[in-house]
Amino acid sequence: MMKIEAIIQPSRFESVKDALREIGIEGMTVTEVRGHGRQKGHTEVYRGREYTVDLLPKIKLEMVLPDALVNRVVDTILKTAKTGKIGDGKIFLSRVEEAIRIRNEERGENAL
């Protein structure tokens, strides 16, 4: 099992979600986050006051998947989240030791 964490542009979230649904991925955890990588923020002045946007709004998607699905999901996210501009985000993959469904204590991929 692998855990996928994808940081994407908020404006791409709906498309990514729809594309994942199309390939049968329904479950995911979505978090509104702020941060920046190479894309630095900027300063906006409004009515004499400076607003520095150094941490940019992003969406973080998290999902744990059976190994067989990982490549397909990564490809889907890449295709739909990419605009080609700086700030498109990143995908992180990490191995997951175990998964347990709390309701019935199923374990492993059955719990996903």
Place this chain on the structure above:
Amino acid sequence: MTTAARPSLNPGIPPAKNMQGSPTPLSVLGAQADTERQRIRQQFETGTSARETLRAQCELADRNVQQIFDEVLRVQSREPQGLCLLALGGYGRRMLFPYSDLDILFLLGNERIEQESRPLISEFSRTLWDIGFRVSSAGRTLEECKRIEEDNAEFHLALLDRRFLAGDAALFEKLDTKVLPASEKQARPFLLAQIHRLTRERLMRYGNTIFHLEPNVKESPGGMRDYQAAIWLRQIVDERKGIRNITAAEEELSAAAVDFLSAIRCFLHYSNGRNDNTLTYELQAAAAERGLGVGDGVARTPAEWMRQYFRHARTLNRQLLRYLEQKAPVPLTLRQRFFNAARTAKFEPGGDKFFAVRDGLLEVLDQPVLSDRAVTYSLFAEAARTGTPLSREAERSIGYILTHPELPPKNTEIPWATLREILSSDYPGVALRSMQRLGLLTEILPEFGMIDSLVVRDFYHRYTVDEHSLRTIEHLQELAEPPDERGAHFGPLWKTAERRDLLILTLLLHDVGKGMSVENHVTGGLTALASAAKRLNLSSEEKEEVHFLIEHHLDMSATVQRRDIFDPATVSAFAQSVTTLERLQRLCLLTYADIHSVNPEALTPWKAEMLWQLFVATSNHFSRTLDRDRLHAPDEGSLLERVQALAGGTTLEEIERFLEGFPRRYLAVHSAAEIAAHLALYQKLGTDPVQTEILATRHGFSLTLLAADRPALFATISGVLTGWGMNINKADAFANAAGVVLDTFHFADLHRTLELNPSEAERFRKSLADVVNGKAPLEPLLKSRESTGRGRAPKVTVETRINFDDASSAHSTLLEIVTQDHPGLLYEIGSALARLACNIEVALIDTEGHKAIDVFYLTAQEKKLTTQKQELLREVLQGTLA
């Protein structure tokens, strides 16, 4: 009920197989109880009323309690002297729902009996559990019952519903007639305060509204707890005084509501197989299908059935809130008295005092006069102006008049001017909430009735559609003092928004389409607007503005969530659809309120920040592109025709000549009628080279001036206004292709010169024309004003910022100045610009409290300002504004 000293329940105790020596085996008792429960359930499901069901449940419990108590005494060879059982809470009131706990108190004569009774109590409770009763028990000695347990108010409240069950009747008699009456008298202030606290905490947990999509019929506002709390308040205060503070009709409504909610609770318990009181969508559908609680038992749609639920919930909630208001537990604090004094009604309509402020609430002093609806509306206008809610008693008085028209009602139709006054006030939600409760809101805006108590299944929304709409308005009025970080940016927008009445009207109508049989609720909202606008006599510009806001009420949210708001192309496209800064401000507030009112968590700080970023970027886009988008008059066919129709006899060519080259903002901020009026002034320039028009507005005056462009014109006009003691709040300066300048100033008449001396208006106009034409000098006017000085020191200090921008405009240099506002500021800036030979192509002047925000598009010799000139100008302005 929670019991701090619950002695007997121990989940660790193994279940007893049998009571030793008992003639009735446990298995038999349990089976009998189960059979009886099944019978009661079947009867309920075949139409027996909830009242009967509760009574049967209670009798079943009573029988078993008494039987088991007797058995335990017998088995343990005990006499009942010094020990008795009391039913408390709902069980005490004989309202025992199928899966509710049995609240039982073991009353013990003294501590010795308490010690001796422990095994008995333990055995009794365990046995009841084993035959399927959920026992929640407590034990107290008679002496302990005299003391107030301050950390256990629930126990004292449950004791108010005490009922003898079994055991030593004389002991109960002593408690009931001697001990408790004395201690309850002493505990009355404590109990009142605790009912207030517990109730307010509970109502707060549920957002202080009955209108939940999936309400909890026990705990939510309007649920059974409301009824129970109202009964306690009556018990503690009214019955002591022998007061009957409720009419027979109100009693009847209340009883019907209790019957309806009881039926739902029984249904929920049976459906869930446990004490779960959440009326989920699925169970709403099932209840509606069988017409649950409705006399005829005919199936209804879930939406229709839920409207019945909310009608009953409103009855119980209204009754509780009225009691809560009447039974203030403690005297007013000094702070509250100051608050009341500050919110005293500031006018007395017609010279007579119809209402007053008492304990921070508006009270009606003269009920019969309320048959004149104009008086009632003035009461709501006062509530909206001051933020002082009507007391429940005042609402009751109005409600009585509305439903008992012995006095013929007068002035029933609300004029738009009156409704506008309510909607544009600082606290429109305070008035609208009362108007909705009384049914007046749907009377004046029947379109709102389509979403009355309407449940639309949606796992994102938490409230009914009407509740959501009213919450949007309340979230906006909260922005006067934003309650948390999410509102911090939006507070100034709310305070400075123009035509708030149109924004509030939009919020009332924006989701009305959800109550119509239409595919898209926005379309429905627009249909509702058409009928409302006709009835309320909205002008075409007002209707157009509300139309835009309803039609686009989801656009800003969609842009924030689905577009890259940091992409200039997104901002530019969004700005193009919104057209003006004023409209952007209203749309932003609408979006903020709409998201915020979906559920308490919907507007995350993250979303609020995104919304704010889009607002700032679009707002800056407007002010930085003012001179980029100029009018090419022949392209404005329909506008030309509208202006021509209003201008009578003017040729299209002449209108085109006038409009050609104005910034597009000119069209966006002026109606066709205003443009026709400007055209009339333009046509008179041949006879008099300076044309002016002064109009009184809601917040002061407006001056429109047309003249051929000339050096220092803007500074001169500002100077005359300053000389006359006028404080400029807003201004626009535009010029057309032919070099005709059209300046509009909105100003406050600080010394009320024009208001108190109407004849001064003509002298003011002449003075302005003379100075602009060079026939009279400006300096004497300014000198006469100098003696008054700048007045008091400002409460808020605004740091001066001067910013030049050469990139935004192809033709001009943008100068943005943010500084402390003061009378004469614009004259000082305008003079500095004139001295350095800077020509103002476009100007946009605004104020926000003590802050002035001025944007100028400047040229010098028809070019952008050089870097040297910008630096010189910065130096001069810094010196002037220091």
